[in-house]
Amino acid sequence: NAGVMQNPRHLVRRRGQEARLRCSPMKGHSHVYWYRQLPEEGLKFMVYLQKENIIDESGMPKERFSAEFPKEGPSILRIQQVVRGDSAAYFCASSPGQGGYTFGSGTRLTVV
Amino acid sequence: QKEVEQDPGPLSVPEGAIVSLNCTYSNSAFQYFMWYRQYSRKGPELLMYTYSSGNKEDGRFTAQVDKSSKYISLFIRDSQPSDSATYLCAMGGEKTGGGADGLTFGKGTHLIIQP
Numbered sequence: 001n002a003g004v005m006q007n008p009r010h011l012v013r014r015r016g017q018e019a020r021l022r023c024s025p026m027k028g029h030s031h032v033y034w035y036r037q038l039p040e041e042g043l044k045f046m047v048y049l050q051k052e053n054i055i056d057e058s059g060m061p062k063e064r065f066s067a068e069f070p071k072e073g074p075s076i077l078r079i080q081q082v083v084r085g086d087s088a089a090y091f092c093a094s095s096p097g098q099g100g101y102t103f104g105s106g107t108r109l110t111v112v
Numbered sequence: 113q114k115e116v117e118q119d120p121g122p123l124s125v126p127e128g129a130i131v132s133l134n135c136t137y138s139n140s141a142f143q144y145f146m147w148y149r150q151y152s153r154k155g156p157e158l159l160m161y162t163y164s165s166g167n168k169e170d171g172r173f174t175a176q177v178d179k180s181s182k183y184i185s186l187f188i189r190d191s192q193p194s195d196s197a198t199y200l201c202a203m204g205g206e207k208t209g210g211g212a213d214g215l216t217f218g219k220g221t222h223l224i225i226q227p
Contacts, residue, residue: 043200
């Protein structure tokens with residue numbers, strides 16, 4: 001069991017470009033979560049998905065951010081027209097529905 | 113008032129000491145509580161998960177939850193230099209009461225164990 005896999009580990013984008021972050025949950029986990037961690041800040045919940053459904057997106061910025069978890073393949077967090085303020089570490093977590101959440105190693109996004 | 117308050121530290125203690133880490137929270141609807149350890153530039157690693165008030169022990173780690181005071185603690189016995197990391201408290205269950213809600217985290221306490 002490879003755990004929660006996130007890629008890329010590091011991503012550099014110019015302002016105005018699109019960023020796509022991918023997350024494959026642990027085997028047997030059907031619940032996926034995305035969190036953002038800014039420097040000197042704690043982890044902030046963004047969105048909770050199950051296969052083909054967004055369950056809770058209360059932490060997602062209203063514009064430019066979207067997430068999906070298709071029937072086949074990884075979950076994708078998409079940030080359109082990135083700005084410098086989007087620079088952060090983005091973590092994905094998965095769970096089986098009860099119990100602890102397992103986090104991936106994160107994608108560090110730098111907007112230049 | 114923030115939902116979850118956690119002293120950022122740094123907290124520096126000598127090797128072998130007992131470490132006490134704490135969080136307070138304001139939302140009485142939180143149902144479950146966790147502690148994560150995060151090393152620099154790594155993902156959080158789950159240490160403890162508790163679903164009710166009381167104590168839970170796992171090796172050198174003990175988690176305490178006092179729902180009446182809205183206060184949770186993590187104790188580390190016989191602390192080692194390898195325990196040096198940021199410790200994050202997290203809680204959830206306030207939306208659905210179940211075990212699958214997104215978590216609310218404290219900002220984390222930076223712990224340093226001096227050899």
